[in-house]
Amino acid sequence: MNVLAIDTSNDVLGLAVVKDGVVSGELMTNVKKNHSVRLMPAIDQLMHDTQTKPEELDRVAVAHGPGSYTGVRIGLTTAKTMAWSLGIPVVGISSLEAAASQGKLFSGVICPFFDARRGLVYTGLYDNKMNVLKEEANVLMTNWLGSLKDMDEPVLFLSQDLKLHEEVITEYLGDQAVFPDAAYHYPRPSYLALAAIEIKPAPLHELVPNYLRLPEAEAKWLAQQEKQ
Amino acid sequence: MKDQYILAIETSCDETAVAIVKNERELVSNVVASQIESHKRFGGVVPEIASRHHIEQITITLEEALTEAELTMDDIEAIAVTEGPGLVGALLVGVNAAKALAFAKQKPLVGVHHIAGHIYANRLEKEFEFPLLSLVVSGGHTELILMDEHGSFEVIGETRDDAAGEAYDKVARTLTLPYPGGPHIDKLAQEGEVTIDFPRAWLEDGSYDFSFSGLKSAVINKLHNAKQKNEDIPPQDVAASFQASVVDVLSTKTVQAAKEHGVKQVIVAGGVAANKGLRQALQAKFTDMDCELLIPPLHLCTDNAAMIAAAGAVAYQQGHRAGYDLNANPGLDLEMYGRRGF
């Protein structure tokens, strides 16, 4: 099975081509540049380098969020439309799970997160088999850390935004918190491709981003409705 | 010769649209998934919500357009897409979908200016004769555009403040009419009398520019003062008087520009082209002029992808191609686009 994986859900742009279980090519950049401009030229390049024609693909994998709303939509639009036009399935995988997969060799629990501003994070908790221990959520980092402290287990933190929260994590968890080298904080796009092989694809039209958050206008509107 | 099909995508605002046009001028499918119901409760388009709807609808709309045309992607010659202007997050869905199609099916890609699309919607009804003048009126635009040939756009007049459609929406809100306000005012105006002499902004002599913010304020003030004095002005008359002022300025300037430039055709384009009052006034003024007035049917006035396919087909014919680095361009300039794109 030939799989193309796409991740533009955060600052990292990641692509992989996996052919019959072999990682044929991976491309990753971590620059704050427009995914919309760079994604398709990068796909073209990687497909060319791995000598893969679009019609030779059997499946497309995509990181479906959470993350940057726009970034997630760029990846998903591209993945869905490519898959639809080629008549092949598309599989959406959590961006947090992709980040967590870099901790598969860790023996404690794994906490991937993305900064969501104003002290909030998108996060979840996984074991090293990628089983979900705590559901993905958009929460205040301090509340989240409180609940991790109660678990009394070493926690591996994996995040492109670690710098923004490292201090508060250490303050709450002390030695319970484990921070690996920089290399581990960026999801490998090949994980998405490999994981997608194991997943039964859902109907293509139904694949939508997992934002984990309502648009501001809608949240306000709902709050107003409740008051009335 | 083999039939040539152009598939186009338009997602610049709150409609997810895909259409297919055959041999530049024949519409074979035109699918529009409107989000208007979703935005109504907010009294206007919420950009983030528009983007969320676009990604939910895009592949469904693509499939419907092909099914309606009884074609497959292999029959398509090239992909056209609105690259701007519009809401950036909304445009991005269309642009990235178009690039994905172009890459996956190895088809040429063409970027289209939204307003060029509105003008070219008319070519699906009637072949262009140059020079032609186009009055583009919508929620975001009020422009007079002169064309000497395909792809050449000269903006000879534009609004200095609000677009005509914007003024309609704001006045509608003051009259507590539901969103979108334009059609409601138009309907109300048909039932009322012009009893109030609202101002008309003619600007300096010979200028084809427009200004609607003064008129909008005059209407709001009038209603406010009436309320303070407990006076009752029928909303039908307010609507009729407001519309009379807008239509007077738009039609008079259009006639002047058509005469000065000796154009063969005048095209009315954009969402406000659906306005009955405007249609009637223009039709009356153009009856004894030797210049043809073209107003597209309703489904081609409001945002759609057929118009993008029509403009894209000509750009494609003229050899224009976009690369895989094509981006959404929310502030795309029409004149510059014409020089680059066609």
Ligand SMILES: [Zn+2]
């Ligand atoms: Zn429009």
